[in-house]
Amino acid sequence: MFDLLVASAAGTSGAGAVESWSRVESAACARRVAAMAAMFDAAHATDGSAERDLWCTDTWDAVSAHIGATLRITHGAASNQLLIAVALHERFPLVAAVFAEGLITYQLVRTVVQRGALVVDPDALHELDRLLAEALSKREPMSVATAEKTVDAFVAQVDPQAVHRTETRARGRSVDVGDDHDGSGMATVYATLFAHDAKAFDARVDALARTVCPADPRTLDQRRADAIGALAHGADRLACLCETEDCPAGENPPSTGVVVYVIAHQDTLDERPAPPPTTPDAEDVEQAAGVNEPAAVDKSAERTSLDGDAPAMFTKPLRELTLTEALTPTPGRLASLRPAAMMGGQFLPGAIACRASQGATVTRIVHPGQAPPEPRYRPSKKLADFVRCRDMTCRFPGCKAPATNCDVDHTIPWPYGPTAASNLKCLCRRHHLLKTFWGGQSGWRDVQLDDGTIVWTAPDGRSYVTTPGSRLLFPELSVPTATVVASGVPTAHTTGLTMPRRKTTRARERETA
Template sequence: MFDSLVAATTDTSGAGAVESWSRVESAACARRVAAMAAMFQAACAADGSGERDLWCTDTWDAVAAHIGATLRITHGAASNQLLIAVALHERFPLVAAVFAEGLITYQLVRTVVQRGALVVDPDALHELDRLLAEALSNREPMSMSTLEKTVDACVAQVDPHAVHRTETRARGRSVNVSEDEDGSGMATVYATLFAHDAKAFDARVDALARTVCPADPRTKDQRRADAIGALAHGADRLACLCETEDCPAGENPPSTGVVVYVIAHQDTVDERPAPPSPAPAPDLPDVPDPADDVSPGENAEPSGTCEGSESDSDERSSNVVTQPESRDRTANKPADERASLDGEPPAMFARPLRELTLTEALTPTPGRLANLRPAALMGGPFLPGAIACRASQGATITRIVHPSQAPPEPRYRPSKKLADFIRCRDMTCRFPGCKAPATNCDVDHTIPWPYGPTAASNLKCLCRRHHLLKTFWGGQSGWRDVQLDDGTIVWTAPDGRTHTTTPGSRLLFPELSEPTKTVQTSRVPLSHNGGLTMPRRKTTRAQDRANRIQRERELNEAS
């Protein structure tokens, strides 16, 4: 069937080619979704699958991790695609057949699965599958709103209590933070609130924006944006940027419990202005680790993970970790660069446009923010040097020391100095596709202790989910990993395919990926994690899903 769809694109052009290849794309996506469902079915049929359903990292997590590593997507995205795949083939086989012919898109299939999730009676589900397959195979072009109404109409026809009536706009309120991927170091926040909460938020932001003196260089919009940062850090006022000694706006806001980790080069941090009175960095509590190579609790103290300090003000909210080696500074004007972040934008051209040559008009003015070396948020986006310099104001600086050829440490838990280096080198979880920040990760021995040393060449960051996956789903038939001296990890999946991940700092801070001392190991026994137990659930994932569906149906019946 798929080959015939591809053959149908021959000698097509224009709109005909667009339509033909769109159908091929949908048919290919259907086969990818079917492969995901088959992976889960095979995992459920394996020996011991029933026992693992109560594991904290269960069969579902293991399959989702395999899919995420293969597609290089996060665990959440892989889990969502697996949910659509399994529900489609177990609950809507006729719709799946229409999808396989390329007649409907993945977006439409996802809507069918989501809007029909509350139908539990087998006869009603079979009838719903038939109605939807018939309606969608010969559908007219429709918007997403019309599509949802069509699916809801079919659901109401077979099971009135299964329509998502309680899914009103109020229940759909949310706050989404999207990090801009253009390298600007900015982020966008979208929020849908109750009207009275939105009114209070607007008034609160305005009040914070007015706490600076009239000499502050920022515009009102810039101060309102900075006020949201102050609100997030729990500050009761903005720090004024007038830089006058007798500023009437008072001292900087007090330090708060919010910590933001930034990795920056020494050159960038050295250009920051001296803060009036930097706050000391409080110690953060250790996060216990439920499982590791031999004993639970391999999680280096997060208090020094890159830099642990609380912000002194909204503009001075980021903690900065610097690299050990400082380069000769080029001649630049950091004060001008920082100032260019605030106030009205400068004129685009120094002379009227009519006096410029064509080359001058088409050549952009060199940016004033390009002199400082860029930084990066821990596990987050690229951060231009000027913004990193602004973030460093009032922050505590922790110097990161490359261990070079230093010998291993004679203990299981790495020192704060070594753990800081590992987190700054890796920046994120090192499992393929995972983007969990290193500050939220465990420091794992690639070769388990005591067979493998506590050294940089044998340590990496793993989030708790993938740490448990490696520990309890590893072995000869599970996930295996090999670490190179420069921090590169080569993962071998249960199907024998390999996936390579490199340290997250390699692009911006290649010094951190310089090779460290080669690991010397002893023979690792086949069963090296005896005594460890996987954290367990009280109920299985399937039971949790059934309970949620039952509560939703009860709300519909009561309405």
């Protein structure tokens, strides 16, 4: 079928080619989605899968990690795609057949899965699948908005109770983006901030939202929304609504300061303007030698350029400018300061990094060079800080978890591998557990090079390479460190390690959600 679609599209042109190749694209996407579902089915059919379903990093996480590494996407994105793939083939097989023919797009498939998720009765689900497959294959092409209305209409037809559940879910509150007031008594707050301020605001709101006790009836989104009000009133905690006399919320620590990590070069933080020539005749000597140096940029003026009215971009009217002059911005503005990055890799222009440094605690990052390993399991703060700044994120393929939220992992397990920069990397807890308990000769394996590069080998033998997140902005952090030498052959697991366990399986959690 797919080969026929490709052959028929090959001889088309214009709008016909757009339509034909779009169908080929959808058909190819359908096969990718089917392959994801097949990967999960195969993993779930292996021996011991029932036991692994109670592991904290279960079969779903293992398959999601493999998909994320293959597609170079985050674990959350891979898990979402896997959820759509499994739900499509288990709940909507007729729609999946329409998708395989390239008649609908992935966006429409996702709409079907999400909008139809509330239908739980088997007979109603079968009827919904039939109605949707007929509508999507025999009617005119639908936009996503039209598809949403169609699915909602069919859901109301086959399972009226699902509509009631949808209305119940819609009462949830969250911090969203917008600028309108609809007379409902609720307001929408929109803010554009410096990236480091936005990160601090997000962390502060989240910390306030978590000062209540577990019995508070509000969702986390609702508590985050209410925390903005508490923040505006100067409160350091959120009032708990559990209505119990012995509420333990008062024992929780109040929300105080938050920490935002910014990685910047010392040149960026140096507030001193460029020094003048050391001798009165230095400039004369350079001019005599024919050296035409560009005018020094006043870095203090660079920093203040973030404030006040914007200066004129050009020194003469636009009608008098050549095309080259019009396309070339005024040199010097924000250009002399080296850019920085927040932990996690978010780019910060140098001038904004300088603003972020005002009043901040500055910690110097020291490259270990060829220093010998540290004689202990846990790295020193100096070494751990270097590894986190070098890596910036979790080093598993596709994962973007900030290094501050990661474990510092020994690539060659301790005590066979030393505590040295060339043997340490950042892994989020999920991928740390994945490597530890889903590793071995038939699982995920990793090799670390002296410059921090990690070569991962997946269970199917395919290789994935991840490089330190700092390499583009701070290549000096990736200068090779001392080569490590293993002192023995590591065992599969260190004695005493156990996989954290779930209280119930993921499938059971979804059934009761």
